[in-house]
Amino acid sequence: MSTATLTIAPAGTWSLDPVHSRVDFEVSYLAGTFKGEFHEVGAELTVDGERASLEGTAKVASVDVKDENLSAHLQSPDFFDAERHPELRFATEDIRLHGDGKVSVNGELTIRGVTKPVQVTGTVTPPIVDYMGNDRIGLNLTTSVDRTEFGVDWNQPIPSGDPALANDVTILAELQFVKPGGETS
Amino acid sequence: MTRILGISGSLRRDSHNTTLLRAAAEAAGPDIELELYDGLKEIPPYDEDDDVHPRPASVAGLASAIADADAVLFATPEYNASIPGQLKNAIDWVSRPVATNVLRNKPVAVVGASTGAFGAVWAQAELRKVLAALGARVVDLELPVPHAHTRIDEGGLTDDEIRAGLADAVEALASEARQRERVKVVA
Secondary structure, three states, X not given: OOOOOOOOOOOEEEEEOHHHOEEEEEEEEOOXXXXXXXXXXXXXXXXXXXXXXXXXXXXXXXXXXOOHHHHHHHHOOOOOOOOOOOEEEEEEOOEEEOOOOEEEEEEEEEEOOEEEEEEEEEEEEEEEEOOOOOEEEEEEEEEEEEHHHHOOOOOOEXXXXXXXXXXXXXXXXXXXXXXXXXXXX | OEEEEEEEOOOOXXXXXXXXXXXXXXXXXXXXXXXXXXXXXXXXXXXXXXXXXXXXXXXXXHHHHHHHOOEEEEEXXXXXXXXXXXXHHHHHHHOOOHHHOOOOOOEEEEEEEOOOOOOOHXXXXXXXXXXXXXXXXXXXXXXXXXXXXXOEEXXXXXXHHHHHHHHHHHHHHHHHHHHHHHHHHHO
8 A cells, every 4th residue: 555645635725615515423323323414614724745734623503413402402511512612623734645546634633622633534536627717626534433532421221221322423524625726727 | 699590399398408408508609699499389280282472470480590590409309219290390391492491501400308318319310311401511410418307407407518518519500600601701
C-alpha cells in the first residue's frame, strides 16, 4: 500500500457547500440501525503544499431524527447537552491521500466538550469545475467512536437485560468543497 | 440570588418530605431562596382532552412556578417501590409538549424520606429517570432519609447529618443553576 502523501486538492482555502453536504450518524438500536443527521454543518479545508487541514462543526440543535420529542431528548443533558455544548467539532492537520484515491486522517473530535483523537478514513473525488466555473471536490469521511468516552452514556435495558443502544457510533461526513476559480480545469 | 422551587411528592399536612424541604430552605445559603410549591393536590388527572389552551389554572400555575425558578428540588416519598401517583401525574402534565416543556434543561435534584429502612431510594431513582427522560439537567445525587419518623418531630428535622446533606444538595443544585446562567450570558 502506498503511504506517500499526495496533494489532496489544489492549494488554497476551500469552503463547504452546505446544501450538497451532510453529516450523519448511525448506531445500533434495538433490532436495527438508528440514523440521524445534523442539518447545520460548517467546514473549511485549507491546502498548502502537501499539508491539508480541515475544521468542521455540526450544530447539535440541528439534529434531525424524524421525531421532535426524540430530537429534544438528544439535545438534553441525557445525550449531547446542547445548552452547554452546542456544537460537535472536528479538526485535523493530518490528511493523507493515498495513490488509490483513499484518504486517511488523524484528527480530533469534540463531542459534549470532550476532545478525543480519532482515526478517519474515506475517499476524495478529484477536482472538477462546476456550472459556475468554481473548483469543486468531494470528501467522504467515516469514523467510529465509543460514545461513552465522550460522556454520551444514556442507555435503557431491554427485557433480556441487554442495553438497547450500542456504544459504538459511526459518523459519516459527505462533504463538497468549493474554491472560486477554475484553475484546475 | 438563585431561586429554587421545592416540590414535595406528599400531600399530607405533616409530611416528612415537605418537612425535609422546609429544612432545606433553612439550610440553604444566603444567596439561595427556596420556595415551597403547595398546589400539588389541585392538579387534575392528566387527560389529553383537557390539555388545551387555556390549561387548567392549577397546571398553568405549576408550569409557571417551574419556569420562573432557576432550579427545582423534589422530595419524594415512595409508594409501592415507586413515585407517588399525584407527583408523577403533575410531572406528566408539565412535560407536555415534551420538546419544549418547562423542565427541559432545568437543573433538578431529588431527595426523599420514608418511614422504612431505605429512605425512598427507588422512588428517587425512578424520579431521576423520569426527569432525565423529559430533558431536565438532573444533579447526580441521592439523599435517602430512612426511618423518617425518628429523624423528624413536630419541630422539624432533628438529624444534623441529614441537614448537612440537604445543604449540600441545595448548593449542588444552585451551582448547576449558576452555571446555566453563565452559559446563557455567554450565548
